[in-house]
Amino acid sequence: MALTGVLRAGFVQFRVLEMDEAINHYVDHIGLDLVEKADDGRVYLSGYDEFDRHSIVLREADAPGVDFMAFKVAGDADLDAFEKRITDFGLEVDQVAADEQPGVGRRIGFVLPSGHRIELYAEMARSDNGPITENPDVWRDDPRGMRALGFDHCLFYGPNVAEVCRFFTEALDFSLTEMVETPDGPIAVWLTSSTKTHEVAFVDHPDPGKFHHVSFVLESWNDVGHAADIVSRYDISRDVGPTRHGITRGQTIYFFDPSGNRNEVFCGGYTYFPDHPTRVWTPDQLGKGIFYYEKELNDRFLGVVT
Amino acid sequence: MSECFTVTVEESGAQFSCLDGERVLIAMEHQGLKHIPIGCRGGGCGTCRVRVTGGRYRTRKMSRAQVSEIDEQTGYALACRLIPESDLTLRLAGDGPGV
Numbered sequence: 001m002a003l004t005g006v007l008r009a010g011f012v013q014f015r016v017l018e019m020d021e022a023i024n025h026y027v028d029h030i031g032l033d034l035v036e037k038a039d040d041g042r043v044y045l046s047g048y049d050e051f052d053r054h055s056i057v058l059r060e061a062d063a064p065g066v067d068f069m070a071f072k073v074a075g076d077a078d079l080d081a082f083e084k085r086i087t088d089f090g091l092e093v094d095q096v097a098a099d100e101q102p103g104v105g106r107r108i109g110f111v112l113p114s115g116h117r118i119e120l121y122a123e124m125a126r127s128d129n130g131p132i133t134e135n136p137d138v139w140r141d142d143p144r145g146m147r148a149l150g151f152d153h154c155l156f157y158g159p160n161v162a163e164v165c166r167f168f169t170e171a172l173d174f175s176l177t178e179m180v181e182t183p184d185g186p187i188a189v190w191l192t193s194s195t196k197t198h199e200v201a202f203v204d205h206p207d208p209g210k211f212h213h214v215s216f217v218l219e220s221w222n223d224v225g226h227a228a229d230i231v232s233r234y235d236i237s238r239d240v241g242p243t244r245h246g247i248t249r250g251q252t253i254y255f256f257d258p259s260g261n262r263n264e265v266f267c268g269g270y271t272y273f274p275d276h277p278t279r280v281w282t283p284d285q286l287g288k289g290i291f292y293y294e295k296e297l298n299d300r301f302l303g304v305v306t
Numbered sequence: 307m308s309e310c311f312t313v314t315v316e317e318s319g320a321q322f323s324c325l326d327g328e329r330v331l332i333a334m335e336h337q338g339l340k341h342i343p344i345g346c347r348g349g350g351c352g353t354c355r356v357r358v359t360g361g362r363y364r365t366r367k368m369s370r371a372q373v374s375e376i377d378e379q380t381g382y383a384l385a386c387r388l389i390p391e392s393d394l395t396l397r398l399a400g401d402g403p404g405v
């Protein structure tokens with residue numbers, strides 16, 4: 001296996017104000033599958049093209065925002081190795097027992113200098129409804145709504161972006177694929193553990209622990225257009241797009257869930273390999289970097305977070 | 307026919323109409339106005355935070371991180387979750403919770 005250590009963004013747990021509305025949004029409109037409504041109230045969802053049991057965990061609460069994001073590592077021994085490296089880096093590591101979430105093995109967790117909680121895990125049960133492996137059809141049941149294949153990445157807002165970047169590259173062996181660099185250091189970083197353009201990204205912001213968006217991958221630019229039709233048809237709160245990012249080159253549309261958490265559905269972007277150099281943007285070109293066609297940022301995209 | 311209320315934004319004196327059952331921010335946006343800043347439209351981000359200074363209203367669930375219990379008792383609300391039950395006057399209060 002050439003890809004070792006951290007494999008990918010595995011799942012994210014975030015908060016919603018009203019669960020029924022959230023399920024309608026994520027299942028009927030985005031097209032995720034409902035895996036389980038657990039006794040403690042959390043709701044588990046997965047994409048039809050994901051092998052693992054779940055990738056989105058919703059929790060009803062007083063305020064929206066993110067609880068934590070978890071990355072899958074290749075094997076259980078990696079958890080011990082990363083625990084040592086994370087501790088050596090200077091972050092405190094705690095343990096989460098197996099089955100705290102159904103079907104998930106033991107996890108280790110820590111809080112980044114940006115205020116976000118991150119976890120690592122090695123084992124998750126397989127999805128009952130995942131991709132077929134023998135003479136595979138393209139899907140089991142017709143995809144619904146926006147036809148999201150699965151969870152792709154998160155973008156977080158918080159302080160100490162340079163330190164967060166150093167942590168991911170030095171302690172977790174991530175690569176920095178793109179960044180926005182000022183004379184005082186990076187103010188935005190895109191980080192990957194795989195050949196995707198990013199598994200997670202961070203943008204500098206004074207308030208810690210903020211959730212900018214959770215992103216779902218679609219098959220094509222036509223699907224992004226279809227997602228835009230669904231946004232209009234069902235009065236989903238649109239933010240920006242359809243458009244394209246200069247950074248990562250993804251084709252995208254942004255909107256909000258019924259609790260105000262931002263969502264992205266996107267397709268495209270280049271393939272990254274670890275020998276590739278980092279692509280660097282200067283702040284004066286940031287408009288084009290974020291929205292390649294409009295070439296200007298809007299205040300809502302910059303400032304609105306949960 | 308459903309009732310129609312008038313919402314007045316004190317700072318600018320701007321007025322717009324809001325149908326019975328309609329949320330203030332959504333009514334404003336549909337009329338092409340921008341007197342109250344527009345964010346997530348879902349009660350999560352606090353961008354549209356206002357203080358109601360006159361009139362009766364109800365609200366749908368709002369982020370506690372943006373409107374505390376005391377805020378709520380003293381007229382603060384998120385315009386995207388605010389439903390008038392009479393004519394309303396309000397002031398912009400996008401300065402965070404606990405004010």
Ligand code: FES
Pocket residue numbers: 260331343344345346347348349350351352353354355384385386387
């Ligand atoms: S626009 Fe986000 S809380 Fe109203």
Ligand SMILES: [Fe+2]
Pocket residue numbers: 153154155213215264
């Ligand atoms: Fe994204």
